Amino acid sequence: MTKHSHDADVAFIQALAELLRENDLTELQVTREYGEDDKLDVRVARQTQVITTVAAAPVAAAPAAAAAPAAAAEAATNDDPAQHPGAVTSPMVGTAYLQPEPGAKSFVQVGDKVSEGQTVLIIEAMKTMNQIPSPRGGTVKRILIEDGTPVEFGAPLMIIE
Missing domain, CATH: 2.40.50.100 (RNA polymerase II/Efflux pump adaptor protein, barrel-sandwich hybrid domain)
Known part of the structure; x- marks a missing residue:
């Protein structure tokens, strides 16, 4: 299979994980080549959880009720610019x-x-x-x-x- 040390690969992957954490990255992908037909492909990723909350204002009258969904949609786009x-x-x-x-x-x-x-x-x-x-x-x-x-x-x- 491979001609290099398994311990060296483990240390390399641990270093990549530390680099990921220290730089607040979500994903890192590296190919380490040891020679012809001998390489190690590594992808280190971590999950991040995004929580979005939208609070709608209380509705006081019927005309305002029609505007509430539009206001909530606008608030959602203002809270999360990616959306x-x-x-x-x-x-x-x-x-x-x-x-x-x-x-x-x-x-x-x-x-x-x-x-x-x-x-x-x-x-x-x-x-x-x-x-x-x-x-x-x-x-x-x-x-x-x-x-x-x-x-x-x-x-x-x-x-x-």
Whole structure:
């Protein structure tokens, strides 16, 4: 099967798990190659539990009753930006930057109109700067991250409506 030490693999996996915990990551995948036709593929992941609560205001009159479901739906999208229909989410794990370089003007600001495909930020992953385009045209309503923030796959970055 393999020609390397089982104890070394266990220590390697334990080190990956510690790295996962120390950096507050949810998943890490690594391939360790020992030579031709001899490698170890490791995926270390942990489950996170997200609890979302929505509290509806008491209904005082019949006309308000019709507005209550819409208000509750709006509150839910405000509580969890990832569920907002205009959310722009991270396509990768990395560090998000709102500017092309330190001291430069931001790609976009709240209130800016953007077109589909326009670069709205960059994410650095493995020393590579990846331009993140707007998935739709619209107006930037919220920016949910700060410059230099570490992001995970699927994390909401901004809201464009």
